[in-house]
Amino acid sequence: MRAAARIRIPHSDDSAESGGTVSWSHRHRPSPNPGRRQMVRQERGRSAWRKGASRRYYHVRPRREKGVSMDILTERLASLTPSRVLEIATGSGGFARRLASCLGSYGDILATDSASRAVEAAARNLADLRDVRAELADANALPFPDAAFDLVAIANSLHHFEDPSRVIAEALRVLTPGGALVVFEMHRNAETEPERNHVRLHRFWARVDTAGGVYHAETFDEARFHSLLGLLEFSEGSWDPVPSEGGDPKDPGLLAEIAGTFAAYRQKIASIPSPDLRARLEAEAREAEVLVREHGFRSAPSILFVGHTTGGDGGRSCS
Template identity: 30%
Template structure:
């Protein structure tokens, strides 16, 4: 993972929430919220909350006396997430590094994280922190994208950009969001952190968008892939986006488009 892979700043948070969230994140957020709410937690910590799609889904499902702490490493994403959330006294927003959580031991019943662990430089360290702040019997719930070939639009965009930048193809999507799909590695990292009771479920969903252009904008301008494209020339963003849109249209048609997405859903217990 490069340093730029973690930068969600400028217009990325808004574009991420406007385009990426409905494209690939909302269905998994509903799934995570349902799994979390079924545990009836009274104290919840969310790591790497991004633009708050899980927060918006889970908060209404929690009991009136629950406590919900929402964190992210990127302050711009956290600030944006707070603007999208209705006023709720149960929620606390806090910038935090998942590898050095600023919370006491055994403070939470549930730690959840939607598609954030792929960005952690030292995942066993982050998992140890999750275990540390969980109460005995607590649950660590997270998910991670499966291999890029199982996530069709991400693969399409990556291949299109390899055509557009043949000498130096941007590989953010394959390198980071889809770079942590090996279930044996996930189990090993959790074991290093002290989690021995682990379940992993592979879950497929369908990604939909009203047009190929919206898919291209989502990936090329709503993720740190934008940073990679602009590093190859500030004037390249729109042309690269249009090239990706054309590639998707050739494969999927020019109207509403749909394709498979797939992720691993992991639950670990203390």
């Protein structure tokens, strides 16, 4: 068994080349009977919000996989061969497809979400992949026994949870000794105007969703990631900046997708009861549209964390 090692996680003022391996102990475990009220409250809000929402709900945001470099993801996951893979908060299933593509091999992948409509969308989008399925599950209280999975992934979702630490603790609970935790998240430390437009738009989306009763926080900065992951212990791990890919930030197809996003969120704004709040959000939408026309849009940079829990073989062969 490898001894757990404390690994430095870079802060936002570190060089882009900085990186390291982080370790995690299983002392961060959830209570054995976590409350269900938060899930019920959030799911009721989601259901009410979505009754009048666009059918493009799970496709309105520009897909992150199109805008960021996946080379690092492939590099980090190619050596892993887990038998049992869990994805938390899959949305429409885009990252589950990435896992199927980037892992060296896998037995089966279970893509989960607490929203039935998301699970339906993921099931459709993943139907062509072997041994990949979608299922309802509450990330705050996963319906799986301890040590049930060899790899657990959370992508672009931690900021959707009121208590991300609980979600991470649940992910650790269901991981086997030596299993791998994969966290992939955009952050708001953008460097160019097209990237800042993504951060601005995400802030706008979060405010509209929250006004509709669906918890949605702004994306984290790098310091927030440090506070979530930096004090935990793993036998080994890596922490990689994932830059936005190049390309034309004013590509007509991309801007058309952004226009569809604005249209979908304007439908949501129209259903907000408060006239003052509707007016403020409409003004924010108009301002964001001007900035997108002026500077274009490019996906914000991301962070990829891959950590192996203590025990086992470090997650290299998780069969």
